[in-house]
Amino acid sequence: MHELSVCQALIGQVERIARENGARRVVSVVVAVGPLSGVEPALLEHAYPIAAAGTVAEHASLTVEVMPVEVHCRKCGARGEARPNRIVCAACGEWQVDVISGEEMLLKRVEIETDALAAS
Amino acid sequence: MCRDCGCTLGPAVARAPLASVKPPAGRVETIEVITAILDENDRVAAHNREHFDGHGVLALNLMSSPGAGKTSLLEATIRALAGRLRVAVVEGDLATENDADRIRACGVPAVQVQTGNACHLDATMVHDALHELPLAGLDVLFIENVGNLVCPASFDLGQHRNVTLLSVPEGDDKPAKYPVMFRAADLTLLTKTDLLPYLTEFSPARARAALQQVGYGGETIELTSRGGEGFAAWLAWLDREVAAQRARTAQGRTARPNVQPEGALAHASARPAR
Numbered sequence A: 001m002h003e004l005s006v007c008q009a010l011i012g013q014v015e016r017i018a019r020e021n022g023a024r025r026v027v028s029v030v031v032a033v034g035p036l037s038g039v040e041p042a043l044l045e046h047a048y049p050i051a052a053a054g055t056v057a058e059h060a061s062l063t064v065e066v067m068p069v070e071v072h073c074r075k076c077g078a079r080g081e082a083r084p085n086r087i088v089c090a091a092c093g094e095w096q097v098d099v100i101s102g103e104e105m106l107l108k109r110v111e112i113e114t115d116a117l118a119a120s
Numbered sequence B: 001m002c003r004d005c006g007c008t009l010g011p012a013v014a015r016a017p018l019a020s021v022k023p024p025a026g027r028v029e030t031i032e033v034i035t036a037i038l039d040e041n042d043r044v045a046a047h048n049r050e051h052f053d054g055h056g057v058l059a060l061n062l063m064s065s066p067g068a069g070k071t072s073l074l075e076a077t078i079r080a081l082a083g084r085l086r087v088a089v090v091e092g093d094l095a096t097e098n099d100a101d102r103i104r105a106c107g108v109p110a111v112q113v114q115t116g117n118a119c120h121l122d123a124t125m126v127h128d129a130l131h132e133l134p135l136a137g138l139d140v141l142f143i144e145n146v147g148n149l150v151c152p153a154s155f156d157l158g159q160h161r162n163v164t165l166l167s168v169p170e171g172d173d174k175p176a177k178y179p180v181m182f183r184a185a186d187l188t189l190l191t192k193t194d195l196l197p198y199l200t201e202f203s204p205a206r207a208r209a210a211l212q213q214v215g216y217g218g219e220t221i222e223l224t225s226r227g228g229e230g231f232a233a234w235l236a237w238l239d240r241e242v243a244a245q246r247a248r249t250a251q252g253r254t255a256r257p258n259v260q261p262e263g264a265l266a267h268a269s270a271r272p273a274r
Ligand SMILES: Nc1nc2c(ncn2[C@@H]2O[C@H](COP(=O)(O)OP(=O)(O)O)[C@@H](O)[C@H]2O)c(=O)[nH]1
Pocket: B064, B065, B066, B067, B068, B069, B070, B071, B072, B073, B147, B191, B192, B193, B194, B195, B223, B224, B225, B226
């Protein structure tokens, strides 16, 4: 529900990166989001064009990489996937596990276009 | 209504580039970044935490759905702590000043933050409120977040601990439905337990089991804001946290709540699920 706020923060970062690198415009933005971050990928994609409108990223595509929930078991040492509301070891059922993936809310990559001519 | 929620109903859009994407004309460069999207909020939150630590104040963020009893708990707590701990409150609400008025009626300072369209507090809103409070003379600052079991969990405010309330009328399955919120808690309060005789479908044991299933490893206290054993356990938890904050302040250390994924940056290069 807070995806517009998240997108506005994202666009703020993208604008800064574009400025620092002398971008004419941003071509694409790649983010990584886990189910335990509290952000819904579909809502993020809906909110993104609204936040990007009128910025250097206005025509940039957004790719949302959805990360799996992965845990490491403190009891048996197994590493495996889990569900967001059943964060237990897939191998032995233990609930004392460390989440090693699934909490991400990251900007990973930005593709920019600069004024330099394309190498043909 | 949340500004963020207004436009989001409808089918998921394709993950392909937007139709309006232009073919590149100049040179295209790829920049690898890997930073938290909420980096700027996290920076302001860290600054808020410095304000709290600089004055030895314990900052607690209270989160729950609307009506779970956050303001009632604060009213009862302030009365119970009167003359013992110095307290102030930051109240987050969409539009009204009602909760801050209720707190001021208990005789402690309160700042109301009207979030307007935003359904959560962020670090900048709290920072603006801080400069209206006498931090130097305080032991505890309570931050009552906007009633919402989704958004508030994602925004660090600079607090030391998260306290999440689940009231008996909401049902004991809520942790399974809102895992992100309950995972973020350092303490969970099962509130309005005076209603248990009327809402026999609520099982505190099932609520505790659901909390465990989402990876919650903290303490759970059953209480009613009308007093009793559980309420005393909550006051004891507060006393322990205030003592711990004083000890940290003396040693120049701080504490962070469960809100922020520790390992997220380290695992950013892992492969996506799709
Ligand atoms: N029975 C009962 N009602 C409560 C309790 N705590 C709060 N309430 C009631 O629940 C309603 C919402 O409480 P409030 O503190 O405003 O909730 P908030 O929205 O989370 O701040 C009010 O009518 C309160 O009187 C409790 O422990 N027991």
